[in-house]
Amino acid sequence: MASKQGFDPAISFLEGLSREITDDELKCLKRQCQSTGLVPPGGETEKGSAGDLFMELYRKGLTSPGNHDIFISLLRAIPREDLITRYCRFSEGQSLGQTKHPSFIVGKVADFLRTFYRSHLSEIQPLPWCHDFFLPLNDVYTNLQFSEKDRRGRSSDSFRLQVSQLFENIMDSARLPRRVRVEGPPGIGKSTFCHKVLYEWACGKLPQFSAAFLIEMRDYSGDIADAIIEQLPEEYQIMFSKDELWDQLLRDSCDLLFVLDGLDEIDREAFENSDLDNLIQGKTMYGSTVIVTSRPHEFDAILKFCHPNLKITGYSSKDRNNFIVNYFVNRVDIGDKLVKEIQSKRVLSEICQTPLNTILLCVLLEENAEKLPDTVTELYASLVLSITKNYSTTRKGVEIDGDQLRVISPANSANSESMPGRV
Numbered sequence: 393m394a395s396k397q398g399f400d401p402a403i404s405f406l407e408g409l410s411r412e413i414t415d416d417e418l419k420c421l422k423r424q425c426q427s428t429g430l431v432p433p434g435g436e437t438e439k440g441s442a443g444d445l446f447m448e449l450y451r452k453g454l455t456s457p458g459n460h461d462i463f464i465s466l467l468r469a470i471p472r473e474d475l476i477t478r479y480c481r482f483s484e485g486q487s488l489g490q491t492k493h494p495s496f497i498v499g500k501v502a503d504f505l506r507t508f509y510r511s512h513l514s515e516i517q518p519l520p521w522c523h524d525f526f527l528p529l530n531d532v533y534t535n536l537q538f539s540e541k542d543r544r545g546r547s548s549d550s551f552r553l554q555v556s557q558l559f560e561n562i563m564d565s566a567r568l569p570r571r572v573r574v575e576g577p578p579g580i581g582k583s584t585f586c587h588k589v590l591y592e593w594a595c596g597k598l599p600q601f602s603a604a605f606l607i608e609m610r611d612y613s614g615d616i617a618d619a620i621i622e623q624l625p626e627e628y629q630i631m632f633s634k635d636e637l638w639d640q641l642l643r644d645s646c647d648l649l650f651v652l653d654g655l656d657e658i659d660r661e662a663f664e665n666s667d668l669d670n671l672i673q674g675k676t677m678y679g680s681t682v683i684v685t686s687r688p689h690e691f692d693a694i695l696k697f698c699h700p701n702l703k704i705t706g707y708s709s710k711d712r713n714n715f716i717v718n719y720f721v722n723r724v725d726i727g728d729k730l731v732k733e734i735q736s737k738r739v740l741s742e743i744c745q746t747p748l749n750t751i752l753l754c755v756l757l758e759e760n761a762e763k764l765p766d767t768v769t770e771l772y773a774s775l776v777l778s779i780t781k782n783y784s785t786t787r788k789g790v791e792i793d794g795d796q797l798r799v800i801s802p803a804n805s806a807n808s809e810s811m812p813g814r815v
């Protein structure tokens with residue numbers, strides 16, 4: 393078993409293990425590796441020995457401690473419990489093929505991003521145009537309903553999903569590359585879900601990832617390393633070059649999480665010239681985990697490589713009610729009233745399946761507890777009115793008279809009415 397990677401006790405250990413594999417077991421191992429995407433069909437390894445196969449897995453970091461489950465489930469497929477016991481005993485004392493700790497540069501970047509995401513993603517800004525209104529993510533975040541599409545395009549029933557469950561139950565850790573698609577219409581909570589994933593990582597709740605990166609597709613200029621470097625303070629650019637960062641990311645790729653939010657928002661030209669195709673297909677960072685969000689039916693040809701294929705369907709009625717009660721924790725009367733209204737009016741409950749609509753309704757009601765909209769159009773009309781009220785407090789030339797907007801000439805602007813409003 394030749395290796396270019398210098399002496400590593402793991403290599404001779406794996407070599408010893410491979411000698412125990414019979415021909416039938418080898419066939420079974422190869423089938424298993426191909427069906428789970430660990431090794432591409434038709435490659436060199438298809439004809440090779442068990443030693444060659446183990447070496448390919450070693451090079452991909454799939455025998456490393458972070459990927460314990462993968463290697464064990466392979467051995468279990470043969471099945472060879474005796475080899476599993478030997479592997480576990482050996483790997484307890486050694487690191488099989490990959491360093492346990494992230495490379496120096498990745499470690500430094502991860503340390504910074506942990507602090508950065510912990511502060512920047514700790515709050516939701518429900519109204520993007522309102523820069524003084526934030527809500528704590530952990531208090532407000534409400535678990536969403538998801539459905540999963542199988543390879544025939546059939547959707548499962550909706551189920552409630554917590555971030556940790558995505559990594560524990562939904563993703564098959566033995567299937568590589570690990571690429572998760574999360575789709576849903578605007579306002580359904582894709583970005584907020586991404587923020588929650590990164591925030592949990594930053595708070596130490598996803599220790600399987602030594603580093604995690606939020607990459608917002610609307611700002612993406614075509615290069616993953618650039619997108620990471622842009623999030624770092626300028627001083628870091630003196631410490632290492634982009635190529636050095638990329639090399640170390642490749643080395644540590646099995647322990648990395650990339651969250652690509654809003655693929656549908658990407659600049660088409662940036663996409664054409666980007667490395668995203670390779671990342672999503674697993675041609676680069678093969679062992680890493682990637683989550684990609686987008687609106688439905690966008691980039692289907694590329695996202696078909698992802699598994700699982702999840703769709704956010706909104707709030708369950710129970711979670712929506714919890715959200716409202718939480719939101720109006722200091723105005724219980726309004727919260728109760730809204731919950732009752734929604735329960736009695738189907739149209740309102742449909743509006744409030746989407747988190748964005750629910751929070752907008754709450755904000756509007758906080759402003760004026762009297763009038764609830766009956767349709768989405770009315771909801772948005774009330775919002776426009778509210779935004780304009782706010783606009784009229786800061787700009788001259790717009791006048792509000794009850795529910796009427798009036799643009800007035802500069803000469804008359806001194807008469808324009810100012811109404812305080814958050815929206």
Ligand SMILES: Nc1ncnc2c1ncn2[C@@H]1O[C@H](COP(=O)(O)OP(=O)(O)O)[C@@H](O)[C@H]1O
Nearest residue numbers: 518532533534578579580581582583584747748
């Ligand atoms: N899980 C959630 N819990 C509470 N509020 C949410 C949640 N998801 C979304 N929201 C609210 O809805 C708004 C829009 O969600 P967002 O994640 O931006 O949707 P998308 O990215 O799908 O367009 C957020 O700003 C937030 O106020």
Ligand SMILES: [Mg+2]
Nearest residue numbers: 582583584654
């Ligand atoms: Mg979004």
